[in-house]
Amino acid sequence: MDDISNISVKKDTTFAMLLSAQKRNYQIWTLDTQDIFFKENKVLGFAKETSVFDNEKYFFSKKEAQEINLFNMDIVLMRKDPPFNMDYIYTTYLLEKVQQNGVLVANNPKALRDFNEKLSILNFPNCITNTIVSANTKEIQNFIDLYQKTILKPLDGMGGEDIFLIENNNKITNKTIDYLTKNGTQLIMAQKFIPEIAQGDKRIIIINGTPIPYALARVPQKGSFKGNIAAGGKGVGVKLNKQDYYLCEQIAPMLKENGLLFVGLDVIGDFITEINITSPTCIRQLDEIYNLNIADDFFDVLEQNLTL
Incomplete structure (x- = not known):
C-alpha cells in the first residue's frame, strides 16, 4: 500500500480493511512496492x-522494518494506487510467485496485469456508451464530430485526472488531443458524453461477484462534469436500481473466474464507465451512510477462500 501516514482516515478503504483485519487478530505488516x-x-x-486505530489524530503505529518472507503470510492485499506503471507490473509478477506458494493474494496479481481498469469495459460492449480507443488525431476528431459532446481520457489515470469534456471540434480540441495522445503516440479513450453524470457517477462495490446493495453516487460540483471525490464531487448514498444489478450480473462471471474479489464498478446512467480493480475505494462513506461494515464482508469472503 501507499504510505499510511498520508491517508484520510474517514475515507480510506485500505484503512478500513486494516481495522477489520486487526479486529480478527491478524498480525498486520505494511510495505510498498519498492520494499518487495x-x-x-x-x-x-x-x-x-503495524497497528491501526480509528482515530483521526493518532491512527497508526509502526515498528521498525524487518525482513519477512511473504510465503509465510496467510493473506496479501495489493492495495497500491495507480499509476499502473512498470514497477507495479513487476510487483505483480513477484506476488504471483507468492500466490503459487499457497498464499491468498487479493486481487489476483495476474488479473491486475490483464485487466486495465479503462480498457476492460470493452469486454462488455452492450454495457458501455459509444467508445473508441485510438492515438490517431483524425480518428478522434471524427468521433467528436459525430457526437459533438465527448469525453477524452487517458488509460492510466485516476481521480478524474486529465479527463476532458469536448463540446465541439476546434483548435483547443486539437491541442487537447495532442496533449493526451502525446502527439499521436499514445492510445486514449473517447466516449460519447453521458448526461446522467448530473445525477452522479455511481461507485458500486462488488465482493466476489456480489454487489453491495448501495452505491456512492459522486455528484459533480456545479459547472463540472467530474464526479470523482478527488475532483471535488460530493458523495451521496443511493440504492442500486434494476439496471445497476443487470450491469453487475454481466461482469460477475469474469470477476469470479479471475480472482477479482474486491472491485469498484463505476456506472453513469445505464452504462459502465470503469471497472476498478487496483485499489477501489468509497466503503468508508457507504459504511457511515448505511451503517455497514463492508471491510468485514470482504474479510468473510477472504477467509472462505482460505479454506478452499
Whole structure:
C-alpha cells in the first residue's frame, strides 16, 4: 500500500480493511512496492508491523522494518494506487510467485496485469456508451464530430485526472488531443458524453461477484462534469436500481473466474464507465451512510477462500 501516514482516515478503504483485519487478530505488516524483492527462491519484503486505530489524530503505529518472507503470510492485499506503471507490473509478477506458494493474494496479481481498469469495459460492449480507443488525431476528431459532446481520457489515470469534456471540434480540441495522445503516440479513450453524470457517477462495490446493495453516487460540483471525490464531487448514498444489478450480473462471471474479489464498478446512467480493480475505494462513506461494515464482508469472503 501507499504510505499510511498520508491517508484520510474517514475515507480510506485500505484503512478500513486494516481495522477489520486487526479486529480478527491478524498480525498486520505494511510495505510498498519498492520494499518487495526476490532472493534465494523466496519473495521477501522489508515490512513494518503495524497497528491501526480509528482515530483521526493518532491512527497508526509502526515498528521498525524487518525482513519477512511473504510465503509465510496467510493473506496479501495489493492495495497500491495507480499509476499502473512498470514497477507495479513487476510487483505483480513477484506476488504471483507468492500466490503459487499457497498464499491468498487479493486481487489476483495476474488479473491486475490483464485487466486495465479503462480498457476492460470493452469486454462488455452492450454495457458501455459509444467508445473508441485510438492515438490517431483524425480518428478522434471524427468521433467528436459525430457526437459533438465527448469525453477524452487517458488509460492510466485516476481521480478524474486529465479527463476532458469536448463540446465541439476546434483548435483547443486539437491541442487537447495532442496533449493526451502525446502527439499521436499514445492510445486514449473517447466516449460519447453521458448526461446522467448530473445525477452522479455511481461507485458500486462488488465482493466476489456480489454487489453491495448501495452505491456512492459522486455528484459533480456545479459547472463540472467530474464526479470523482478527488475532483471535488460530493458523495451521496443511493440504492442500486434494476439496471445497476443487470450491469453487475454481466461482469460477475469474469470477476469470479479471475480472482477479482474486491472491485469498484463505476456506472453513469445505464452504462459502465470503469471497472476498478487496483485499489477501489468509497466503503468508508457507504459504511457511515448505511451503517455497514463492508471491510468485514470482504474479510468473510477472504477467509472462505482460505479454506478452499
